[in-house]
Amino acid sequence: MTPRRGQLIVYDKAARALVNHVILPVPTATTKGVLVAPTVYGNVLLGPTAEDLHDRSATDTTADGLAFLLGHGRRILPELVGSEVTATYAGLRAATEHSDYCYAVFDRYVRVAGIRSTGISSCLAIAEQVCADLAEAGLAMTPIAAPRTVRMPNLAEDRLRPYADAALIARDPAYGDLVCLCERVSAGEVRDALASIIPARDVDGLRRRTRALAGRCQGFHCGARITQALDAS
Ligand SMILES: Cc1cc2nc3c(=O)[nH]c(=O)nc-3n(C[C@H](O)[C@H](O)[C@H](O)COP(=O)(O)OP(=O)(O)OC[C@H]3O[C@@H](n4cnc5c(N)ncnc54)[C@H](O)[C@@H]3O)c2cc1C
Known part of the structure; x- marks a missing residue:
């Protein structure tokens, strides 16, 4: 690499x-x-x-x-x-000396490396190719009966965020309690991220899931409260 x-x-x-x-x-x-x-x-x-x-x-x-x-x-x-x-x-x-991906099928496994800067756009197609190649190599490919779905909360500004959703706040006031003022992240979203199927385990994980600490003040205002929430979880 x-x-x-x-x-x-x-x-x-x-x-x-x-x-x-x-x-x-x-x-x-x-x-x-x-x-x-x-x-x-x-x-x-x-x-x-x-x-x-x-x-x-x-x-x-x-x-x-x-x-x-x-x-x-x-x-x-x-x-x-x-x-x-x-x-x-x-x-x-993740670049290599080769201009193309390093993709190779062996007896019972597939090596996938050197995807460079196309990992997000190519990942689903690569996954399909890996599944097909492993199936062809004789691996039993049984679908998971009831997969648990991981759903990302909405972090995009062009859709309704919890802080602006009056009905949601009326049902659960934690969504109206702003922890991160720069990114307008509520205590409800922090709580959800700490209790999700793949919970945040550190400050960085919480930042990626909620955007708390990622705004203009870079955590100066909300850092203490975020750390407190993590410690309590
Ligand atoms: C500068 C740059 C530009 C890019 N541009 C594009 C682009 O335009 N289009 C595109 O499709 N792709 C692009 N990519 C590639 C793309 O970002 C990656 O392929 C993609 O993010 C890989 O996703 P991933 O989930 O496998 O790994 P990552 O996104 O790296 O996620 C891995 C996660 O695991 C965490 N982690 C690591 N070790 C541990 C551990 N021990 N315990 C817990 N957590 C851990 C990391 O903190 C990270 O959050 C770019 C990459 C870079 C660096």
Whole structure:
């Protein structure tokens, strides 16, 4: 594996009015390039970079990486670059020396690796292929009789969030008790995330499931209450 780092800048929700669709440049041989994208949470993303590294723990953002992004941002949407930033982060794509996926079928198992930066879009098709190949290899593929469904709560701003749902709050006032003011996350949602089929077990898990701590203040306001809720669960 040769990690390919992608750094991104998350702009504040005030910048959301600047874009109404993804602005995607023409891709190169190695990357789809730096893009500007509105997020379902109401922020705007600028990124990512594409840096081939050897260090598999290098998930830091760097001054050079952010300067590179700002340079592209100035070209794509100059007004964005002057907007306020909520956070910066980096992730490592699972790249290899091969341009294609590393997909190989052996006697009783399938190796799937090096999916790079197409993991979300390709995962269902890859899963179907793996099932088909394992079935062909002779593995008994019996469907689970009554699978337990994991349902993500709605975190998107274009749909009704619990804090704005008067009927829901009337039924359960915990949805009207805001814990995270930046992302408007209620105590009811935190409670649900801690009691779900796949419960959050740490602050990071809770952040991903509810968006608490992911807003403008990055947990300055709600950090203590979130930690308290976790400790109590
Ligand atoms: C910069 C960048 C850009 C990308 N762009 C795209 C794109 O445009 N389109 C696309 O389709 N894909 C893209 N991808 C790829 C996509 O993000 C990944 O393929 C996808 O997120 C993989 O999903 P996953 O659930 O397998 O792993 P992850 O999303 O990595 O989730 C794994 C989770 O497990 C947690 N975890 C790890 N170890 C432990 C442990 N021991 N205990 C508990 N939890 C643990 C991690 O914290 C993480 O939350 C991109 C990736 C990067 C880095």
